[in-house]
Amino acid sequence: MGITERKEREKEEMRQRILDAAQKLFLENGYEKVSIRNIADAIEYSPATIYLYFKDKNELLYAVHQKGFGLMLQEFAPVSAISDPFEQLVEMGRRYIRFAVDNPELFDLMFIMAAPMEACRDDEWDEGKNAFQALVQVVQHCIDTGVFKHQDAEVASMMIWSAIHGYTALFLRKRMMMFDEERRQELMTEAFNLFCETIKRGL
């Protein structure tokens, strides 16, 4: 009785096809300019079909957001090879920012846009939870090896995440437009470096 299994496989393949088309269009045109009809056109199906695989557009956005976390974790993988825990933390920050600049639409979906979170039951944002836990581990390592005096790794992690996230959010949403292109780059890297030095000394 392999029919039901084949059907299930086909259903999953269709879901993936929709997701891939959606992601491709988002990254090409920016999420704001992509409609359900565009995605339907790309996969040569009717718009209504998409609603057989996703409850609504938010759920589709959430699914792409999940794929984003997969990609991000890949980018973070090499960090664990670094021996010095503080250097590990700094490299994580660098990669967070680089990921945001290289994949602005995906990052937006993952950490800025309101819409995808509408499809996520409160207290069940597993992708965010896991990514945050990865940060907490590194910070805990820094505490254990005496790099940081502060003892609460979760609070420290929150502080660090916020600081790094701050730049990227302000930058991506054009809130550094009062500086010209060059000064913007300068401020980004210098402020990042200053933050690293500051927590090394003061945390």
Add this chain to the structure above:
Amino acid sequence: MGITERKEREKEEMRQRILDAAQKLFLENGYEKVSIRNIADAIEYSPATIYLYFKDKNELLYAVHQKGFGLMLQEFAPVSAISDPFEQLVEMGRRYIRFAVDNPELFDLMFIMAAPMEACRDDEWDEGKNAFQALVQVVQHCIDTGVFKHQDAEVASMMIWSAIHGYTALFLRKRMMMFDEERRQELMTEAFNLFCETIKRGL
């Protein structure tokens, strides 16, 4: 020849009426659910009329965003009465966060949403520029009085703004949903306090 002056005054009044209605609706229903037609209904004019006073919806959003900065500067005014420059800085941070929590839709318009910035010529975001300069002044004061060792006030300000902005942006856009309501509040205040302590020691 007071007629042209009266006309000009009336035109400005109409602009204000549109703006007030828009702001009221945004704060009540959230900007996402407010359309040009809603605003037109509220002031009992045709939707087309709004386009005689604002080029498009982004320009309207930008105008409300400007009003937001006016309100924010009011909230910041009492800070200058504090004598200790570091305490001045901390109080600014507290008020930034409080403003965001108390006026989430307005804050969103000012610092997170992409749309209003479309109506702003690059390098001409005066509201942001002025607000940032206010921060730089306080930070410069901290440097002058020896609270901070780091000498570049602009870089330090950028670092501080980003860190404070980080919390608020993550919080408002539901990226702390992996914690329950209570823990969220705890983390917010504790991470803020930790940041203050850290820069006092390390910056």
Add this chain to the structure above:
DNA sequence: AAAAGTAACTGAACAGTGTTTAGTAAACAA
């Protein structure tokens, strides 16, 4: 005062949006 000109305003349309529903056609099970 009458005619001409200007400014303010609107109805209706255009081209799109997310989403639902009734209906069809094909694949499967009995």
Add this chain to the structure above:
DNA sequence: TTGTTTACTAAACACTGTTCAGTTACTTTT
């Protein structure tokens, strides 16, 4: 060969931002 389930879609609904021709109403000129 039936009956049933599944996959899909055309068409509609109720919106959206925006434009434009056409209508008032007021102001200026004759």
